[in-house]
Amino acid sequence: xxxDIPQDGQIRGTLIAAKEQxxxxxxxxxxxTADLARDRLPPGQRxxxxxxxxxxxxxxxxxxxxxxxxxxxLVENPIAWxxxxxxxxxxxxxxxxxxxxxxxxxxxxxxxxxxxxxxxSVLRPRPEARFVLCHSSDGYSTNLPLEIFAAEDALLATRxxxxxxxxxxxxxxxxxxxxxxxWKSAKWVKRIELLxxxxxxxxxxxxxHNDADPWKEERYVE
Ligand SMILES: Nc1nc2c(c(=O)[nH]1)N[C@H]1C(S)=C(S)[C@@H](COP(=O)(O)O)O[C@H]1N2
Ligand SMILES: [Mo]
Numbered sequence: 001x002x003x004d005i006p007q008d009g010q011i012r013g014t015l016i017a018a019k020e021q022x023x024x025x026x027x028x029x030x031x032x033t034a035d036l037a038r039d040r041l042p043p044g045q046r047x048x049x050x051x052x053x054x055x056x057x058x059x060x061x062x063x064x065x066x067x068x069x070x071x072x073x074l075v076e077n078p079i080a081w082x083x084x085x086x087x088x089x090x091x092x093x094x095x096x097x098x099x100x101x102x103x104x105x106x107x108x109x110x111x112x113x114x115x116x117x118x119x120x121s122v123l124r125p126r127p128e129a130r131f132v133l134c135h136s137s138d139g140y141s142t143n144l145p146l147e148i149f150a151a152e153d154a155l156l157a158t159r160x161x162x163x164x165x166x167x168x169x170x171x172x173x174x175x176x177x178x179x180x181x182x183w184k185s186a187k188w189v190k191r192i193e194l195l196x197x198x199x200x201x202x203x204x205x206x207x208x209h210n211d212a213d214p215w216k217e218e219r220y221v222e
Contacts, residue, residue: 005060005137005190012057016206019102023207023220028103034215040097042214045105051160052104053168056202060137060188064172069156071119073194074129079122083172086156089114089122096153096178099214111176112159116149119156119192129194133201134175134186142184142201143210144177146194153178156189180212181219 022028032043041047064083072078079085094111098104125146132149135141148154157165157176165171170187177185183203204210209218 005062005066007058007060007138009057009059016056019203020206022102026220028101029217029219032217034217040107041105042099043217044219045099045103045214048104048106051098051106051109051169052100052102054100054102054182055168055170055187056138056140058138059167062137062167062172062188062190067172067190069173069190069192071123071192071194074126074196075194076124076126077122086114086158086173090118092118092155094153094155094157094176096176098178098182101181101183101208101212101219105214110161111155111157112162113155113157113173113176115152116154116156116175116177117152120150123194125194128196131195131198133193133195133199134189135191135193136170136186137188137190140186140188140202142186143199143204144180144184144212145198148179149177151177151179181209181214183208184212 028044030044034043067083069081092115096109098106098109130146132146133141133143154177157174165174173189174187175185175189207221209220211218
């Protein structure tokens with residue numbers, strides 16, 4: 001079971017408290033409106049070359065051997081996949097930009113993995129299913145609307161720039177949802193739950209915006 005996965009590190013209480021404070025202060029907010037036709041960088045963001053690591057401080061020891069993914073809730077066909085099951089699905093390549101609420105963005109990331117559209121075609125969501133809650137092996141969770149989870153650029157990623165996703169970045173399997181701030185992309189994903197009603201995740205109950213659209217600067221709770 002994914003719940004038995006050993007963990008290293010400990011909760012970064014000071015960092016989490018600081019991020020809650022940023023939400024109260026509205027840190028990084030510019031009040032600008034993005035022009036999508038013109039801008040590639042959303043308002044208040046700055047470009048980085050290397051890929052920063054951001055998490056709660058707990059790094060689960062997930063491997064290809066012990067990784068499992070449950071996807072359940074309001075679906076006709078719930079699944080419990082191993083790494084081999086995931087590899088047996090159609091693999092696709094994606095290119096997208098990352099926008100983190102802490103104001104860094106990284107352009108042109110190459111991802112390989114299984115599209116969320118394929119996953120959903122296997123699951124067959126019931127008509128009532130409208131929201132997705134992703135759960136991770138470090139105790140993290142994050143929520144998003146089903147239609148954004150199902151976007152054509154969203155995936156279960158296993159490779160970045162041609163290499164297996166490192167443990168720090170959520171390997172062996174993480175979610176990538178490029179349309180939203182990166183906290184909506186769960187590292188070490190272990191369960192994907194389809195819901196009729198929205199249920200808020202880790203940062204969403206700590207002052208972060210439920211919708212998280214970088215182009216609208218939806219950083220924090222209004
Ligand atoms: N499981 C898990 N996923 C997570 C997080 C986390 O703490 N745990 N942090 C989120 C946040 S705030 C960000 S910015 C990105 C960071 O991913 P990275 O470390 O690969 O850059 O992961 C998101 N997904
Ligand atoms: Mo973040």
